[in-house]
Amino acid sequence: MTAVPRTDRADRARRVAAGVADPEIPVLTIEDLGVLRAVTVAERDGREHVQVDITPTYSGCPAMDAIRDDVVLALTADGFGDVDVRLVLSPAWTTDWMSEEGKRKLVEYGIAPPTGRAAASGPIRLALSVRCPRCGSLDTREVSPFGSTSCKALYECRACLEPFDHFKVI
Structure with a gap:
């Protein structure tokens, strides 16, 4: 079995996360909306770890819990095992x-x-x-x-x- 280069895995993880739909406006992805800020893939304790940073459209946005869960589900369904989604408040979304x-x-x-x-x-x-x-x-x-x-x-x-x-x- 050939190892997939880390950059290819990071690109794939970003594409998967970027395709997650906004729960309030399902025709938009979180990338369309600008909520998706960063996706990184790194090794942690010998395992592949994916970190996704998202920024709410406004403080207290109730959709963020659903977005977090949908990102985790999409990435785990695509074979990424260890996924962490962080809420990043600064800079504020615009x-x-x-x-x-x-x-x-x-x-x-x-x-x-x-x-x-x-x-x-x-x-x-x-x-x-x-x-x-x-x-x-x-x-x-x-x-x-x-x-x-x-x-x-x-x-x-x-x-x-x-x-x-x-x-x-x-």
Whole structure:
């Protein structure tokens, strides 16, 4: 039997962890969302050990327990025996970490993605309107600053009359 180089195992572990779906928005992976921060594979006590670092979208996010369990299950199902998932709080998560692919998936799912950058320098950009992910209209209004989760706001489109979540820029 040929030994698999450690870098190949680390790449594989990262791909497996990256493919774990977000439990609140299942069309997104934790990589799309920017929650997956690091995956390392090292030897510990003569055994292969995988460490995965994840950052919550906000402090106290209830999805983190499910994400942790799903990461452990995905990696052990793929043959990784010793898996540890760490919650990393600093630096704090930002929508700047979301992938463009993730933002595209949000629109297809009916959620308006964040626009702009949270860590922008210079003048602070204000969103004057949010584009409806269903019909594309800019004639929308905020119904509530909190949507189905704390990181989203509830909006209504005045053109198609459909409600939708908008992922806040954080």
